[in-house]
Amino acid sequence: xxxxxxxxxxxxxxARQLLLDRSDLPVLDAVAHLCGLQAQxxxxxFPGLWSRLRAFDPAELSDLLTGRRVVRTHLMxxxxxxxxxxxxxxxxxxxxxxxxxxxxxxxxxxxAGIDPGELEAAGREIMxxxxxxxxxxxxxxxxxxxxxxxxxxxxxxLVAALLATVQVPPRGLWRTTxxxxxxxxxxxxxxDIDPPSPDASDPVGxxxxxxxxxxxGPAASxxxxxxxxxxxxxxxxxxxxxxxxxxxxxxxxxxxxxPDAPRPDPGTPAPVRFLPAFDxxxxxxHDRSRIIDDAHRHLSVAGARVVLVDGxxxxxxxxxxGTVLVTxxxxxxxxxxxxxxxxxxxxxxxLSGDESDRVRIAAG
Numbered sequence: 001x002x003x004x005x006x007x008x009x010x011x012x013x014x015a016r017q018l019l020l021d022r023s024d025l026p027v028l029d030a031v032a033h034l035c036g037l038q039a040q041x042x043x044x045x046f047p048g049l050w051s052r053l054r055a056f057d058p059a060e061l062s063d064l065l066t067g068r069r070v071v072r073t074h075l076m077x078x079x080x081x082x083x084x085x086x087x088x089x090x091x092x093x094x095x096x097x098x099x100x101x102x103x104x105x106x107x108x109x110x111x112a113g114i115d116p117g118e119l120e121a122a123g124r125e126i127m128x129x130x131x132x133x134x135x136x137x138x139x140x141x142x143x144x145x146x147x148x149x150x151x152x153x154x155x156x157x158l159v160a161a162l163l164a165t166v167q168v169p170p171r172g173l174w175r176t177t178x179x180x181x182x183x184x185x186x187x188x189x190x191x192d193i194d195p196p197s198p199d200a201s202d203p204v205g206x207x208x209x210x211x212x213x214x215x216x217g218p219a220a221s222x223x224x225x226x227x228x229x230x231x232x233x234x235x236x237x238x239x240x241x242x243x244x245x246x247x248x249x250x251x252x253x254x255x256x257x258x259p260d261a262p263r264p265d266p267g268t269p270a271p272v273r274f275l276p277a278f279d280x281x282x283x284x285x286h287d288r289s290r291i292i293d294d295a296h297r298h299l300s301v302a303g304a305r306v307v308l309v310d311g312x313x314x315x316x317x318x319x320x321x322g323t324v325l326v327t328x329x330x331x332x333x334x335x336x337x338x339x340x341x342x343x344x345x346x347x348x349x350x351l352s353g354d355e356s357d358r359v360r361i362a363a364g
Contacts, residue, residue, distance in 0.1 A: 001254075002247040004218065007266040009249060009290040010311040015262040016215050017281045018052035019273050019308065025053065027060045028084060031070055035208075035215050035227075036083035038283060039072055041303070042172045044276035045082045050350050051273050058174040065169050068189055072167040074160040077229040078102040079278075080167065085189050092164045092185065092193040094204040098229045099161040107153035119154065120162040124184075132168045132181040135159050164193045205236030210258065216284045218247055218257035226286035253287070270311035272339040274324075274347050277303040282313070296329055309336050315364070317344070322356035324348045328364025337361055 004012070014020040023030060030053055031037065037045040050056045064070040073088050075081045078099055083091075104111060119142065126141045127133065133141075139155030159165045164185040170178040186192045197203050212224055225232045237256070244256045257263075275281060282292055282300045292300055292313040299306060299316065307315035307326060314336070315328045324344040332340065344359030 003250065004247050004255070004263070005250050005266065006290055007311075008263065009218065009255075011264040011266055011268050011270065012218060012262065013216065013281065013290055014270055014273075014308075014311055015264050016217065019281060020264065020268065020270060022054045023052060027053065027056070028064055028069055031064075031082060032084045032087065033215055034280065035211050036075065036081040036087065036280075038076075038079055038278045038280050039082040039172065040080040041277050042072075042177075043175075044278065045172075046174060046276075047274060047305075047347065047351070048276045048279055050347070051275060056350075062169075062173040062176075065172055071185075071188070072172050073165065073185070074099060076227060078160055082172070088164075088166070088185060089189065089191060089193050091204060091208065093196045094202075094208070095228075095230065096161070096196075098231075100157070102229065103153075103157045103161045107156060110150055110153040111157060114149070114154075114157075116157075116162060119157065123158040123163050127163065127182075127184050127187070130183065130187040132183040134179055134181050138182065200235060201239040202233060202236040205230070205233040206240055209233055209236050209240055209256075212284075213244070213256065213258045214261060216280075217261055218255035218263070219285065220249075220253050220255050220287070222253075222286040223284070227280070227284040249287075251287075270308070272343040273308040274317055274343060275306050275308060277305050279306075282306070307340060309340065315340065315361075317347075319348075319351060322348065322352050323358040323360055324351075326359065326361045328362065331364050332361070 025033065027049065030049060037048050039045050046058050049061065069085050070082055071085055071088055072080055072082055075083060075095055122142050123138065126138060135155040138158055139151035142154050143149050143151040159182045165182040166185055166188050167180045168183050168188065170176045171180055208228060212227060213219060216227065221232045221237060245259045247255050247257065249255055282288055288297060288300060296313055304316045306313045307317055314330055315326050317324055317326050324347055326340055326344055340361060341359055345357040348359055349357045
């Protein structure tokens with residue numbers, strides 16, 4: 001069986017994540033290809049797409065949100081993702097059980113004795129008028145019918161699990177702030193989510209496996225599980241075995257892949273890329289060593305924005321007064337500093353609307 005070293009896996013990841021070469025894909029197609037972008041920080045998808053697409057116009061993403069072609073919703077791993085309307089309709093019911101279990105993992109004691117069916121019905125009744133509501137408003141309305149119950153756990157269970165909801169604009173629009181207000185998918189999109197499939201081969205799971213490998217592969221079942229939060233999708237993987245190829249990493253793990261997906265030569269040069277907080281290029285794996293060293297793994301869950309140099313996380317970045325500030329995690333060579341400075345200036349210009357191209361790289 002073919003063995004792929006860490007550098008080969010890194011280049012495959014960069015290619016699939018549109019980070020090896022910027023893509024000419026339309027914004028909607030890019031969001032679909034990436035299986036969505038993690039988006040609990042509302043502005044982060046914008047630099048995420050800027051780093052992946054040529055001539056990215058942030059107004060296009062805002063228009064897709066207001067035009068209801070992409071949505072912000074709790075989905076993979078119970079985190080807020082920016083996904084296409086088509087994907088939330090197709091995928092949401094497959095995530096239902098996981099979403100409920102993850103909310104209960106936090107609030108099991110507070111929700112003890114609550115009938116999920118009754119809670120869902122109460123939430124639907126309140127949301128039936130189609131008016132978006134904040135989670136606290138919805139939670140208080142439901143809690144009023146259940147004296148003694150804390151609103152927060154009820155709200156979390158409703159908007160993240162029992163009800164298929166989306167966060168409506170202006171939240172998530174370019175350079176716009178706004179609290180999270182929720183609407184039912186059915187009222188916002190004018191269509192219900194697809195019902196669960198009775199097919200034991202898990203056709204929705206098969207789609208998730210194919211789409212995941214196209215954007216993240218080659219990958220192990222543990223990586224797939226870490227990305228979506230579902231339990232490895234064993235029936236789907238089994239049904240797809242004959243159409244997938246298997247390779248191994250240097251640790252001997254079996255990695256699955258699509259036969260015709262790009263696996264660039266490990267010597268392919270990788271340009272500097274600035275990634276936003278919680279980017280799925282890092283979080284979409286159980287074994288993240290292909291793109292971030294274990295010594296820096298904590299940064300990927302702490303919300304740090306990171307800089308890729310030669311394909312690996314080599315610095316963090318922030319913005320202060322229009323200046324992109326870069327803090328190296330290791331010494332930079334002269335060419336490293338030149339590449340980071342050039343890409344940092346372009347990022348500063350993008351974020352500031354061409355009002356600043358300042359970048360400062362700390363000593364490293």
